[in-house]
Amino acid sequence: MVSGWAEHTGGRHHGAHGGAASRSLGISERELLDFSQNINPLGAPEGAVQAARRALEQEADRYPDLGYLRLREALAAYLAVSPENVVPTNGGAEALFLAARAAGAEGGALILEPTFSEYAAAALAAGLEPVRRVARCPDGGFRLDLTAIEDLEGVSLIFLCNPNNPTGDVLSRAEVLAVAERVRERGAVLVVDEAFADFVPGAGVAAEARDGLYVARSFTKFFAIPGLRLGCLVCSEPARAREFQPSWSVNAIAAAAGIAAVGDRHFVDASIAGVARLRAELFEALNALPGLSPYPGAANFLLVRGPAGLAEGLAQRGVLVRGCEPFPGLGSGYFRVAVRGAAENERLLAALREEL
Numbered sequence: 001m002v003s004g005w006a007e008h009t010g011g012r013h014h015g016a017h018g019g020a021a022s023r024s025l026g027i028s029e030r031e032l033l034d035f036s037q038n039i040n041p042l043g044a045p046e047g048a049v050q051a052a053r054r055a056l057e058q059e060a061d062r063y064p065d066l067g068y069l070r071l072r073e074a075l076a077a078y079l080a081v082s083p084e085n086v087v088p089t090n091g092g093a094e095a096l097f098l099a100a101r102a103a104g105a106e107g108g109a110l111i112l113e114p115t116f117s118e119y120a121a122a123a124l125a126a127g128l129e130p131v132r133r134v135a136r137c138p139d140g141g142f143r144l145d146l147t148a149i150e151d152l153e154g155v156s157l158i159f160l161c162n163p164n165n166p167t168g169d170v171l172s173r174a175e176v177l178a179v180a181e182r183v184r185e186r187g188a189v190l191v192v193d194e195a196f197a198d199f200v201p202g203a204g205v206a207a208e209a210r211d212g213l214y215v216a217r218s219f220t221k222f223f224a225i226p227g228l229r230l231g232c233l234v235c236s237e238p239a240r241a242r243e244f245q246p247s248w249s250v251n252a253i254a255a256a257a258g259i260a261a262v263g264d265r266h267f268v269d270a271s272i273a274g275v276a277r278l279r280a281e282l283f284e285a286l287n288a289l290p291g292l293s294p295y296p297g298a299a300n301f302l303l304v305r306g307p308a309g310l311a312e313g314l315a316q317r318g319v320l321v322r323g324c325e326p327f328p329g330l331g332s333g334y335f336r337v338a339v340r341g342a343a344e345n346e347r348l349l350a351a352l353r354e355e356l
Contacts, residue, residue: 027318035337035348036322037226038165038196038301041278042271044224048261052228055256064252071255075232078262079206079217087238088250088258092195092218092231093118096159099214099233100126102241103189105156112136112148112160114167114327116193119159131155134329142167142295142303149179152186161193163200166324166336168297176205184212191216195231196299198222198268199275203298206234221300222271223261228254275300279339285349286337291356300339308332310355319351 065071068088076083089095100109100122109123112135120130135148142164149158160179163170171179176192183190195218197204206215215234220226230250233241250258261267283302286294293305303324310333311323324334337348 031318032320033318033344033347034320035340035344036320038221038299038336038338039226040222040224040271040275040300041338041340041344042224042267042274044257045261045264045267047264047267048223048225048257051260052225052253052257055253059252059256062252064248064250064255066247068250068255071250071259072232074259074262075217075219079204079232079234081206081209081234085209085234085236085238087233087235087241087245088255089216089231089233089245090249090254091220091226091229092193092216093122094245094249095216095218095231095233096122096191096193097125098241098244099191099216099235100128100157101244102233102235102237103157103191103214104240105189108155108157110149110152110155110158110188112144112158114142114324114329115159115161116165116195117326119161119193122159123157126157128157132328136164136167136169136329138295138305142169144169144171146179146182149182152183152188155188157189157191158183159191159193161195162203163196163297163299165196165299166301166322166327166330167303168295168299168301170200170203170298173203173205176203177208180205180208180213188212189214194218195221199272199299201272209234210236219258219261223258223267225254225257225261228257230254230258275339278342278345281342282337282339282345285345286352289349289352289356292352301336302339303334303336305334307356310352311335313355314348314351317351317355319348321348 071088072083072086076086108131109128110131111119123130133148135145136142180190189212191214193216209215218231295303311321322336324330
């Protein structure tokens with residue numbers, strides 16, 4: 001398996017990172033075409049890049065605003081929530097960890113597999129025991145099986161990824177709120193991870209965050225700034241969440257980029273339309289290849305089932321996809337591909353044709 005797919009500390013596993021993969025494969029990092037990390041193919045908004053540069057030049061010599069007033073107001077306007085309920089975070093991952101701790105839950109944390117690996121780490125950090133249930137199966141197109149949340153004995157917190165990573169399925173806003181109500185009736189807390197919700201207009205539930213419902217957002221995927229680490233937690237008790245957060249969790253450069261990014265409506269609209277078109281084209285092309293079965297997705301990636309060893313074979317050709325063996329409920333033959341630009345997607349398809 002290519003270095004970068006294996007589990008890291010706490011059972012976490014992510015896409016292959018260029019440096020580790022290049023060392024593992026003996027290929028220059030500049031020669032790698034990385035489809036294992038899901039970043040908006042349109043790149044970062046130019047205004048965000050310019051704002052980051054200005055902040056680096058003008059604000060790096062002083063501490064950021066401890067209350068992040070301008071950032072909270074910008075993120076709140078983008079999410080249509082109150083600034084008082086927004087806690088800026090160091091990426092979406094920190095928001096998940098804060099939610100798990102702020103919930104004050106005890107016992108078990110339900111993880112609806114296959115899904116994002118950070119949930120187990122966030123649960124353990126909060127003193128909760130991860131309870132894994134395979135709730136998405138290929139026969140059902142990886143649609144969430146709601147019977148997985150019927151028995152919550154010993155479970156006090158549930159993580160729900162929407163759209164789900166790595167399967168790409170999505171629940172509507174009404175469906176998520178119905179899940180939240182069901183969880184609340186059973187005395188548990190729901191943490192909704194909306195890291196990819198920007199790609200699905202109308203699916204987010206941040207405006208409904210209240211007791212028993214926490215919403216974690218990431219601004220690194222959609223706005224293509226993963227190296228800057230910016231996210232937020234939306235909840236009804238932000239002061240409680242901040243008790244577990246270090247001061248100045250978000251640096252001045254990320255804050256400036258975030259303020260500019262979420263205010264660029266043209267970029268948002270162009271990204272939603274552009275990624276939807278590229279995703280549909282890539283799905284159709286993958287579906288036409290013998291031996292591959294792609295699954296429809298709602299975000300900027302697609303889950304695909306193919307022959308065992310295909311991901312490793314592609315890596316030897318300098319094309320990285322996300323091998324999905326570590327995900328419970330998936331295993332050998334499954335891999336995830338990011339939606340990239342048309343030319344890059346064609347290079348992926350050419351490598352697949354050669355490998356198949």
